[in-house]
Amino acid sequence: MPDPQPQSVWQRRFVLTWLLAPALLWLLLLIILPHVDLAVLSLRQRVAPHVYNPSLLQFRTFFTEPLYWQVFVRTAIISALATALTLLVAFPAAWVITKVARGRASSLLFVVCLIPFWVSETVRALGWLILLRESGVLPALLVKLRLTAMPVELLYHDATILVGLVYTSLLFMVVPLVNSLESLDNALIEAAYNLGANGFAILRHIVIPHAAPGITAGCIIVFMLTLGNYLTPTLLGGKNSQWFTELIYTQFIVRFNWEQGAAFGFLLLGLSTAMVAVGLRLSGQRFVDVMRRT
């Protein structure tokens, strides 16, 4: 092949730059700049009005104040739990959509998964309030069925938060799972069955290895969304929710301590990065492969 003309190389670069410009601008203005600013904020200490010194005080506060790091760990554990539960709920759903239902039924089921997401997260969370609050539908039903003597408060428990988080995240797990299960050739399942495998062996040796990139992608997305979720834990967990994003909100908005809030923000970023890295290492996958295959 002859060498491309210098001019055409220049032209191609010009076109490429313009095509990428919106994405690069978005990255710069909304991701990089705020983070640089937050980094600066988190690493300084106010010593007098408008006088700041470089300091690690905010990070020290985080580790010395038990409430902060306990909420941090609690958020991480509940998020991981919610991710695992979402996977358990979404996998059978994705399996039915791709391998059991045929044609129209399959697309219909997928739409059913999608429909709740046409409603805003706030409204959906309020829906849970109507169902679960002490004077709500479910406690009244329990009394009617004589399972409880008095209406019980079903809101403001950790389990309530989990239910809400799983519900909110379901679609983000179903989509990558459906994608990866769709590409699984049914003949492979039949071949395994024919070679003497039972349902569990097929799941373990054929289906899960094939769907692994989809499972990993879904888990990463759901974990990040859950960890950074503010609305659902706050509304369903009430005052007891103790979600780390709430602490960040409090620091920025209530306490007006932007330095502390920025430090918390970075700690959360570090946590999600670390958990994703651990998850990838445990499942033996590479981030780039996972993202490309889903």
Added chain:
Amino acid sequence: MSTPDLAVERLVKQFADHRAVDELSFAVERGSFFSILGPSGCGKTTLLRMIAGFIVPDGGAIQIGGRSMQGVSPNRRPVNMVFQQLALFPMMSVGENVAFGLARRGLDKAQRRKRAEAMLERVGLAGAAHKRVDELSGGQRQRVAIARSMVLEPTLLLLDEPLGALDLKLREHMKIELKQLQASFGTTFVYITHDQSEALVLSDHVAVMNRGRFEQLGTPQDLYYQPATAFVAAFVGANNRISGRVTRRDGELADITTAEGWVVCARQSGSCRVGDAAAAFVRPEVASLERASDQLPADYLKFGGQVQSLLFDGANSAVLLNEERSGFEFRVALPQTGRFADLKVGERVYFGFDPQRAICFAGGEAPMHA
């Protein structure tokens, strides 16, 4: 005779308004290579999947190795299957593919490895156990698929058109290899295909299937030389099909007259009545070609014709002639001697055949292709 490895009795499968398998009964002898040959949609895949257990029959019985398969799930049948697209597990190495079934039987790792490697060696893939499936060529994958099934020592190996995905040259090669593998294993093979040459070359017995039934079950030679129905005559091997009406009967021979008024004579299969619609079949190699009419044997039916096109294909070369009065397109195989190497399109020649070696069937229907 010992118990057949596969015995099928009055097997039925109905799909909505169409009967895929229609009261089939047959038996496959131990250690034989049995083929089911038929056009697509004839029900052969449905039949195979019922034997494997993937489809539940609506009626009838299947016995494998003398044991009824009623209610036995696919993973508990003494049957293994080589799938059309092979269905090798891409997430596993070649060795793991072969050892998969052994692992399901609970063999320990060392034994699995030993037996998988021995089996791979047997199919000519020694040392390939650690390779990835996508590193293998088409023919090698074929052998892995067979090894993966054979390592379980099934009573019956089912093969669902496994050569269909290969290119022609490799297919020819794999045909021979498959036959040799079957002979060396001695396992009963049940092979389905729409390719008559695969069925003829490989099999001890072939069943020609059409619309859910067997048209004929016999040795490849039987099917070729003594087709039982017009469908078999048209489907197995090349044949000239001359459709018309029976105009005269003379012992076992009958005259068939085409709509254009061409009269040929052929041996009757079954019995035709004068006036019946009928079709005569003449194989291209049964007919002879000469430049002069008197060079054809005296007892032959003789016709004049004009060369329409020359179909050179080495040993399978043939010539298409137009019979001079009716314009009927007739195919004659060219002799191997190269005697007609100088034949030209448009040349006037004579052709003829022994009516005893032509065969006719009553009835008008038969497939358009073949």
